[in-house]
Amino acid sequence: MALHHAPAPALQPVLWRRPLAWMLAGLALMAAPTLCALATQVWVHDEQGHGPVILAVSMWLMARQWPRLHALPTQPTAPASIAAALLLCMGWAAAVVGQSQAVLPLAALGPMLCAVGVVLLYRGWPGLRLLALPLVALLFVVPLPGVVVQAVTLPLKLAVSMVAEWVLHLGGYPVARSGVILAVDQYRLMVADACAGLSSMFTLEAMGLLYLQLRGPAPAWRDATLAVLLVPLAFVANVVRVVVLVLVTYHLGDAAGRGFLHGAAGLLLFAVAMVLMRLTDRTLALWPRSPT
Amino acid sequence: MTADVLRAPGARRALLVAGALAAAWPVAEALRPRRRTAELHGAINLAAQVPAAFGSWQTDITLRPLLPDPALQAVVDATYSQVLARSFQRSDGARVMLSLAYGNDQASDATAVHRPEFCYRGQGFEVQDLGEHFMALGPQALQVRRLASHRGPRHEPISYWITLDDTATLPGLGRKWQQLRLGLAGWIADGMLVRISTLGPAVPAAFALHASFAADLHTALPAALRPRYFGGGRAP
Numbered sequence: 001m002a003l004h005h006a007p008a009p010a011l012q013p014v015l016w017r018r019p020l021a022w023m024l025a026g027l028a029l030m031a032a033p034t035l036c037a038l039a040t041q042v043w044v045h046d047e048q049g050h051g052p053v054i055l056a057v058s059m060w061l062m063a064r065q066w067p068r069l070h071a072l073p074t075q076p077t078a079p080a081s082i083a084a085a086l087l088l089c090m091g092w093a094a095a096v097v098g099q100s101q102a103v104l105p106l107a108a109l110g111p112m113l114c115a116v117g118v119v120l121l122y123r124g125w126p127g128l129r130l131l132a133l134p135l136v137a138l139l140f141v142v143p144l145p146g147v148v149v150q151a152v153t154l155p156l157k158l159a160v161s162m163v164a165e166w167v168l169h170l171g172g173y174p175v176a177r178s179g180v181i182l183a184v185d186q187y188r189l190m191v192a193d194a195c196a197g198l199s200s201m202f203t204l205e206a207m208g209l210l211y212l213q214l215r216g217p218a219p220a221w222r223d224a225t226l227a228v229l230l231v232p233l234a235f236v237a238n239v240v241r242v243v244v245l246v247l248v249t250y251h252l253g254d255a256a257g258r259g260f261l262h263g264a265a266g267l268l269l270f271a272v273a274m275v276l277m278r279l280t281d282r283t284l285a286l287w288p289r290s291p292t
Numbered sequence: 293m294t295a296d297v298l299r300a301p302g303a304r305r306a307l308l309v310a311g312a313l314a315a316a317w318p319v320a321e322a323l324r325p326r327r328r329t330a331e332l333h334g335a336i337n338l339a340a341q342v343p344a345a346f347g348s349w350q351t352d353i354t355l356r357p358l359l360p361d362p363a364l365q366a367v368v369d370a371t372y373s374q375v376l377a378r379s380f381q382r383s384d385g386a387r388v389m390l391s392l393a394y395g396n397d398q399a400s401d402a403t404a405v406h407r408p409e410f411c412y413r414g415q416g417f418e419v420q421d422l423g424e425h426f427m428a429l430g431p432q433a434l435q436v437r438r439l440a441s442h443r444g445p446r447h448e449p450i451s452y453w454i455t456l457d458d459t460a461t462l463p464g465l466g467r468k469w470q471q472l473r474l475g476l477a478g479w480i481a482d483g484m485l486v487r488i489s490t491l492g493p494a495v496p497a498a499f500a501l502h503a504s505f506a507a508d509l510h511t512a513l514p515a516a517l518r519p520r521y522f523g524g525g526r527a528p
Contacts, residue, residue, distance in 0.1 A: 019302050019303045019305075019306030019307070020306065022306050022307055022309075022310035023306050023309050023310045023313065025310060025314070026309065026310035026311065026312070026313030026314040027313050029313065029314040029316075029317055030313045030314065030316040030317060032317070033317055033320070074302070088309060088312070088313075092312060092313070092316055095316045095320065096316050096319050096320045096323065097323075097472070097476070098320075099316070099317070099320035099321075099324075100319075100320040100321070100322075100323035100324045100325070100475070100476075101323075101324075101325070101471075101472055101475040101476065103468075103472070110316070114313060117309075118309065121302070121305065121306070121309065122302075150409075150410060150413075154413070178416075179416055181416070
């Protein structure tokens, strides 16, 4: 595949001489302290652990689009430049206020808005359309306010506990549930926020996006359906994780249960989710195509 | 920087943008608040400043206010400078639980962790929001949030408020905005969360007891300390 470069000056500029590289470097400097703050304050908690994954997936998707982005005509239109200037100003203010006042969501939003501005400056509206998905995904790197997380996590925890209890009853296990606490034998296990999986839901959606990119083109309705189905799939994966934890604790004891929790539980969650996602995708692929 | 590189399309603009982006960090550092209101208004010492006995109230060691579970306590210890949990009994037998959490630095969003809604729910309580009401403290009207909590047979009505420097607020956008204004003016505001609760049904009489306890404590504190615990100081 031949890369078509836009008309360039006589000398082929090295990477560090490219204007885009300077803007990206500036963006990196702006985002660096916020990334450190996120890493030490937000991403260490299980309930907000989806940040780095989504960031990585988003950057990877953008890097993948680089050849096509670079091939677009260079000059952004006047409205695009104005929009870019507005976004850069708003983003800069958000970053400065957010960083100086330690308001993390604002500090995270700043570099994001500036990134959109930079894309607009570089390749205008077509460029923005190309990178729309990874840029929107970046929104999920912004830490959610505690009240929102609490409001959504509580019913989720309850639902996961209820379904897990039902499944265990099907298997004939003597499980009693009180709120989000599952009691089996002499063990009492509390379905914690991390097990409710709000964060893992975001992570799984990001992995789903990755999967869609890697799998190749498919009708839009299939991709959209899969993206939506990922939410209940994530729920199912979380239920499986809780059920397995209870079984491990019941059969192998408390220490084994804790070991599982800190080690294999997360891997199990993603393995189950990936398998379910692949199965769902293959099932959707069997759907008879409407004649066009 | 060679001239031909600068002649590349959009190069000068890119340089300007890059410079502005890179400047965000140093500017944010310069704007970071450094002065502490705690140093301006004097140190808070919860254990020493909250009297053990005042008016018709005595400390009651048989009743212990609800404390956060150990995992949450670790977070609280990290974010709060001082915590005090004390129960009082009035001469007529009425008992009240008082819980205070003071933070020297409220600039980071630490209060969310200690709010009764989360603290109690995290320990299996069901918490119902009964809205915002006013407590009369002499000439001052203190705005508090009322909650009705219960876990099994234990019913516990709660009234609470938060101070920011020497004003009283409730959690929400208004408080965040106040904090932001103080911060942009260069101040790190201190503040505390004051929680009053009793055991029993969440009836008006219970909340009236909270109010009467608050009023008595307000009177018992020296005038200089009252705004730090109850607000009512000049608006920031």
